[in-house]
Amino acid sequence: GESVGLHLPTLSVQEGDNSIINCAYSNSASDYFIWYKQESGKGPQFIIDIRSNMDKRQGQRVTVLLNKTVKHLSLQIAATQPGDSAVYFCAVLSPFGNEKLTFGTGTRLTIIP
């Protein structure tokens, strides 16, 4: 199977600074990864994804880095804003072709004004 772990359950960052949220996965055959953002009282919202044929992918103020050698991915948020305060999850697609995602337990990011 697959297990997914996040390195820190909570993270506090000053507004305007950059933040990095980390995630580790167990199955080296995994080839698709997603980051979700979950605000209080809402369902998870897709932020960015990456496939294993890439090391880096950028979106608006967000970058996902994938290190397949150590089975680690990270989400970088640039110039954090108060609206970035949320719980962030990584999810890893099962390599067995059954469309299943395995989720990490989440990192709660708090932006300090």
Added chain:
Amino acid sequence: DVKVTQSSRYLVKRTGEKVFLECVQDMDHENMFWYRQDPGLGLRLIYFSYDVKMKEKGDIPEGYSVSREKKERFSLILESASTNQTSMYLCASGAGGAFNEQFFGPGTRLTVL
């Protein structure tokens, strides 16, 4: 935009009651999923469905069943609710194939007394 809706945001039931949680998506997605979310445990997959009338057990199916009579609707059923089923329930849908991201509804917070 994909829209996934869930029938209730908050639900309070008594032990032994039969509970129906409804989920509807409007993007003609093949795949639909039911998760529960608990503090410290992240999202855990209960059941999923690839197509109408098809269902697959997820990681924690015990005490639950599902129904998918129409493509857009996926129901989660608690035959006899128990207090350990108090949780946040999240429905998701996805196109599948090359498009692996899942889109989530707002969640139903179920309390079983």
